[in-house]
Amino acid sequence: MKDNTDQKTSRDAAWRVELREAITARERTSIPRATMPMLDAAARVHNNEEVNRGLDAVQAVTEATRCLDCPDPQCVTGCPVGIDIPGFIKNIQRGDFAAAASVLRATSALPAVCGRVCPQEKQCESRCLYNKMKKPAVAIGWLERFAADTERLSGRRAPVEKAPRRNIKIAIAGSGPAGLACAGDMIKLGYDVTVFEALHEIGGVLKYGIPEFRLPNAVVDAELDSLRQLGVEFRKDCVIGRTLSYEDLLNEGFRAVFVASGAGLPRFMGIPGENLIGVMSSNEYLTRINLMGAGRGGMTPVCTGRRVAVVGGGNTAMDSVRTARRMGAERAMIVYRRSEAEMPARAEEVAHAKEEGVEFLTLCNPIEYRGDERGHVRSMIVQRMELGEPGPDGRRSPVAIPGATDEIEVDEVIVSVGVSPNPLIPDSIAGLEVSRRGTITVNDDMQSSIPAIFAGGDIVRGGATVILAMGDGRKAAAAIHHYLSTGM
Ligand SMILES: Cc1cc2nc3c(=O)[nH]c(=O)nc-3n(C[C@H](O)[C@H](O)[C@H](O)COP(=O)(O)OP(=O)(O)OC[C@H]3O[C@@H](n4cnc5c(N)ncnc54)[C@H](O)[C@@H]3O)c2cc1C
Ligand code: SF4
Numbered sequence: 001m002k003d004n005t006d007q008k009t010s011r012d013a014a015w016r017v018e019l020r021e022a023i024t025a026r027e028r029t030s031i032p033r034a035t036m037p038m039l040d041a042a043a044r045v046h047n048n049e050e051v052n053r054g055l056d057a058v059q060a061v062t063e064a065t066r067c068l069d070c071p072d073p074q075c076v077t078g079c080p081v082g083i084d085i086p087g088f089i090k091n092i093q094r095g096d097f098a099a100a101a102s103v104l105r106a107t108s109a110l111p112a113v114c115g116r117v118c119p120q121e122k123q124c125e126s127r128c129l130y131n132k133m134k135k136p137a138v139a140i141g142w143l144e145r146f147a148a149d150t151e152r153l154s155g156r157r158a159p160v161e162k163a164p165r166r167n168i169k170i171a172i173a174g175s176g177p178a179g180l181a182c183a184g185d186m187i188k189l190g191y192d193v194t195v196f197e198a199l200h201e202i203g204g205v206l207k208y209g210i211p212e213f214r215l216p217n218a219v220v221d222a223e224l225d226s227l228r229q230l231g232v233e234f235r236k237d238c239v240i241g242r243t244l245s246y247e248d249l250l251n252e253g254f255r256a257v258f259v260a261s262g263a264g265l266p267r268f269m270g271i272p273g274e275n276l277i278g279v280m281s282s283n284e285y286l287t288r289i290n291l292m293g294a295g296r297g298g299m300t301p302v303c304t305g306r307r308v309a310v311v312g313g314g315n316t317a318m319d320s321v322r323t324a325r326r327m328g329a330e331r332a333m334i335v336y337r338r339s340e341a342e343m344p345a346r347a348e349e350v351a352h353a354k355e356e357g358v359e360f361l362t363l364c365n366p367i368e369y370r371g372d373e374r375g376h377v378r379s380m381i382v383q384r385m386e387l388g389e390p391g392p393d394g395r396r397s398p399v400a401i402p403g404a405t406d407e408i409e410v411d412e413v414i415v416s417v418g419v420s421p422n423p424l425i426p427d428s429i430a431g432l433e434v435s436r437r438g439t440i441t442v443n444d445d446m447q448s449s450i451p452a453i454f455a456g457g458d459i460v461r462g463g464a465t466v467i468l469a470m471g472d473g474r475k476a477a478a479a480i481h482h483y484l485s486t487g488m
Pocket of ligand 1: 179199204209238240241260286319458459463466
């Protein structure tokens with residue numbers, strides 16, 4: 001006899017067969033894709049409220065009905081952690097939203113977060129069968145968010161099974177998605193888990209980087225609360241490698257350490273004028289505003305320019321430029337050296353930025369910033385570019401057009417051209433192997449050159465995604481459990 005979980009997810013379960021037979025494929029595929037309810041662009045640039053409001057139950061059930069419950073669902077192969085996508089979607093279609101959430105939780109530690117920030121259009125949705133029919137993919141991300149939000153708002157999360165306490169202490173350095181996912185799995189396995197966080201807030205980039213208009217803090221806080229309820233201890237304002245060394249952790253009785261300290265070291269371009277007042281990294285800009293409340297009565301100041309240029313084309317650049325609009329910038333510009341087609345940011349973020357009046361200066365590369373007599377940035381010189389041959393990553397490389405430069409007036413420049421791994425922990429532990437890029441070197445089980453130290457997320461990948469960081473955290477938890485159980 002199949003167990004209860006199987007009955008909730010198995011494609012052969014009677015209820016699921018019935019759902020498949022209730023309506024023809026032709027009828028399913030003629031249902032239009034749901035439209036996400038959104039805040040009006042003109043109004044939302046004056047507040048920090050979440051832009052996407054989420055599907056309601058009727059919309060979600062209708063969207064779930066579009067899913068064909070494929071026998072070999074390619075959407076699952078596009079998910080970095082292999083979520084049982086048709087399994088959760090069909091539970092939404094039959095109205096069992098709690099079961100849908102528990103299917104998600106079996107694989108994803110933070111479904112409400114991933115439903116909001118994962119690049120589904122490049123992952124699961126890009127493999128959905130609907131693409132082959134030249135129709136818009138099933139809105140998998142919006143359905144994930146719906147199931148997770150419905151569970152959170154109901155206040156009735158399915159009870160978590162926890163192994164008996166082992167009295168073995170595990171330390172986790174960093175409280176971003178990698179650290180939180182590892183903490184969740186380790187506590188369920190019966191370990192005593194302490195997460196050490198350098199900042200005064202838990203959540204990593206989910207709190208200090210991604211703005212509330214895309215990921216409300218309340219969503220992250222709900223996940224933190226459930227980890228606390230399970231017994232995870234959080235120690236804030238504690239910098240591993242400075243406040244406490246690896247040896248201190250061993251002396252405190254921690255038997256293994258998971259390093260999840262992220263990639264928060266901003267990169268600059270090394271061009272003249274980067275030291276002018278008003279030029280800063282996106283990391284500094286977003287941290288001051290999101291974490292320290294700058295511009296909203298917080299104690300931290302931040303420049304608020306009238307003409308703000310954000311250099312870069314990734315998610316961080318979009319978050320910065322949309323934040324600048326909300327901080328009152330009259331002219332908020334993305335300055336990007338390739339064309340829009342090569343932008344790494346999510347298509348949805350680019351569309352939202354445009355709706356909010358952001359200007360896109362593509363094929364433009366800053367080569368110098370100029371300041372006034374008080375050392376404040378006043379303009380930027382940009383080199384006009386054209387696209388050349390594709391580089392090793394398949395993207396066409398930008399090539400300077402000789403003699404084609406422009407001067408653009410700016411009061412503030414936010415540099416968002418990439419990040420490097422935080423070096424503090426790697427630098428503080430003798431014998432810990434790191435790559436030339438400064439990432440911690442790990443084997444397939446996320447184990448470093450020191451057997452008791454595991455690592456994952458951006459400190460290993462050097463700037464990736466939430467779902468990959470979370471997947472690393474879960475993989476590391478299984479490997480730490482194996483290591484502590486077998487000594488290998
Ligand atoms: C602005 C922005 C927007 C993004 N948008 C998206 C998106 O839409 N979708 C997506 O999938 N990804 C996005 N990303 C990338 C994603 O957020 C990261 O890949 C992910 O957060 C990495 O998780 P992590 O746990 O490895 O590290 P982080 O989230 O960076 O967390 C690391 C934590 O470790 C702490 N720490 C560092 N050093 C120490 C130390 N020595 N001791 C103790 N604690 C320490 C840090 O303070 C931090 O809290 C975005 C990133 C940024 C910056
Ligand atoms: S590929 Fe698309 S239609 Fe098929 S199971 Fe996945 S979401 Fe449903």
